[in-house]
Amino acid sequence: MSKAVILDCDPGHDDAIAIMLALASDSLDVRLITVSAGNSSIEKTTLNAMKVVSFLGKEVEVAAGAIKPLRREVQPDIETHGESGLDGPELPAPSFLLSSRTALEAQAAVLRESEEKVTIIPTGPLTNVALLLSAHPELTDKIERIVLMGGACFGGNWLPDAEFNIMIDPEAADIVFRSGVPITMCGLDVTLKAQIFPDEFEIFRKMTNKTGPLVAELLDFFHKSTTPPFMAEEGHEEGAHMHDICAVAWAIAPELFVTKNLNVQIETEGRLTLGCTVVDYNNVFGLSPNADVCFDIDRKGFLQLLIDNISTLL
Ligand code: BDR
Ligand code: CA
Numbered sequence: 001m002s003k004a005v006i007l008d009c010d011p012g013h014d015d016a017i018a019i020m021l022a023l024a025s026d027s028l029d030v031r032l033i034t035v036s037a038g039n040s041s042i043e044k045t046t047l048n049a050m051k052v053v054s055f056l057g058k059e060v061e062v063a064a065g066a067i068k069p070l071r072r073e074v075q076p077d078i079e080t081h082g083e084s085g086l087d088g089p090e091l092p093a094p095s096f097l098l099s100s101r102t103a104l105e106a107q108a109a110v111l112r113e114s115e116e117k118v119t120i121i122p123t124g125p126l127t128n129v130a131l132l133l134s135a136h137p138e139l140t141d142k143i144e145r146i147v148l149m150g151g152a153c154f155g156g157n158w159l160p161d162a163e164f165n166i167m168i169d170p171e172a173a174d175i176v177f178r179s180g181v182p183i184t185m186c187g188l189d190v191t192l193k194a195q196i197f198p199d200e201f202e203i204f205r206k207m208t209n210k211t212g213p214l215v216a217e218l219l220d221f222f223h224k225s226t227t228p229p230f231m232a233e234e235g236h237e238e239g240a241h242m243h244d245i246c247a248v249a250w251a252i253a254p255e256l257f258v259t260k261n262l263n264v265q266i267e268t269e270g271r272l273t274l275g276c277t278v279v280d281y282n283n284v285f286g287l288s289p290n291a292d293v294c295f296d297i298d299r300k301g302f303l304q305l306l307i308d309n310i311s312t313l314l
Contacts, residue, residue: 002029003144004116005251006107008065009244010038010124011048012081013088013222017215017306018123018149018244019049023058024309027252031110031118033062034103037074038124038168040085042067044076045124048086050094056211057314059096065103065128069169077164080225088221089214103128108136117144121251123244125165126150130172133179145182149247151264151277152188153293159275163188166266167275174266177277183291185264186246187277190257190294194246194302195239198223203307211313242302249302250294256305258296261289 005028009015022030033053035046046064053060068074081087099106107128111118120143122129129148133140150165150173158164166173177183196219205216223240250257263285267276279293 002027003251004029004031004114004118006032006034006110006118006120008034008036008103008120008122008124008128009049010036010040010045011052011086012039012045012124012244013086013218014242014244015039015123016048016052016086016218017242018248019052020056020211020215020313021245021248021252021306021309022121023053023056023060024313025252030060031114032106033060034065034107034128035062036065036124036128037068038165039081040076041074044085046098047094048084050096050098051091054095055091055214061099061106063099063101063103063106066131069125069127070130070171072169075168080222082221082225089217104131104135107132108139111136111139111142114142117142119144119251120146121247122146122148122150123247125169126172126176127169130169130175133175133181140179140181143181145184146176147184147186147247147251148176149186149191149244151185153277153279153281153295154189156276157188159273161273162275163277166277170266170268170275173275173277174268177264177266177290184250184259185277185291185293186250187293190297191243191246192241194242194297194299196242196303197237197239200239200303204310207311209311209314212310215310245306246294246297249305253301253305256298256301257294259292259294262291262293263287263289264291264293
């Protein structure tokens with residue numbers, strides 16, 4: 001039986017591939033895609049999500065979410081994802097209309113109407129999920145689990161100790177991590193290990209469908225924009241980091257991951273550490289665990305999962 005899921009994303013190159021994996025997989029039943037502002041403005045991330053779904057020839061409702069984080073401004077990551085939020089390959093205009101419902105309305109309706117519990121997979125800032133949990137506490141027990149890309153036990157990528165998705169809307173992340181809903185956190189500890197290397201891009205480029213070559217082009221851009229030039233100069237081999245794809249992959253095949261059940265709190269005030277996911281690895285605070293934090297991945301198995309699924313698409 002497939003798992004009912006809602007994707008909440010901000011495409012973004014890795015979000016785009018995460019959408020592809022989710023829509024390809026027989027194990028997932030994607031009921032709705034909602035969009036957050038994050039890598040780019042809500043207008044751009046929404047357009048990008050619709051373009052990806054249209055390209056795949058799939059029919060899924062796409063609903064736009066909040067125009068900005070709960071208490072802060074949008075900070076588009078142009079360096080990583082370009083002006084459009086999905087620079088690189090040219091995608092045709094969407095072939096369907098944006099939902100007339102807001103992300104909040106659509107998420108609440110999907111949860112309310114679902115007979116089984118629904119897994120939410122956020123791969124952008126957690127604004128939409130926090131709004132849902134705040135506006136509809138009565139629906140919390142309809143959520144099976146929140147499997148998110150965000151945070152890190154060790155380190156950061158936007159600040160020394162903060163990851164982009166959490167740092168952009170720390171107040172939203174705080175609401176999510178305090179919600180009591182089971183959480184799987186695919187943070188930088190695992191996503192930096194989930195790399196795909198340039199010679200492996202060719203597997204996708206050579207696929208005979210049209211989606212495989214698109215994945216290769218997205219990886220080309222994302223790899224260039226996220227690999228500092230000094231690495232190449234020093235001969236350091238670094239692949240494309242498959243951040244958001246990890247969250248979808250966990251929902252399909254959790255056995256590929258190594259996790260530890262830990263307590264995670266969000267820093268919402270730190271002068272230097274805003275958006276830090278404080279993962280209490282040694283249980284210093286003595287608080288109950290609230291998240292399964294991913295630390296490792298079977299990289300080859302992950303790559304094979306992606307290959308098998310992308311090759312089934314148009
Ligand atoms: C996260 O930030 C964005 O650039 C990616 O889409 C991913 O969700 C990684 O920190
Ligand atoms: Ca993302």
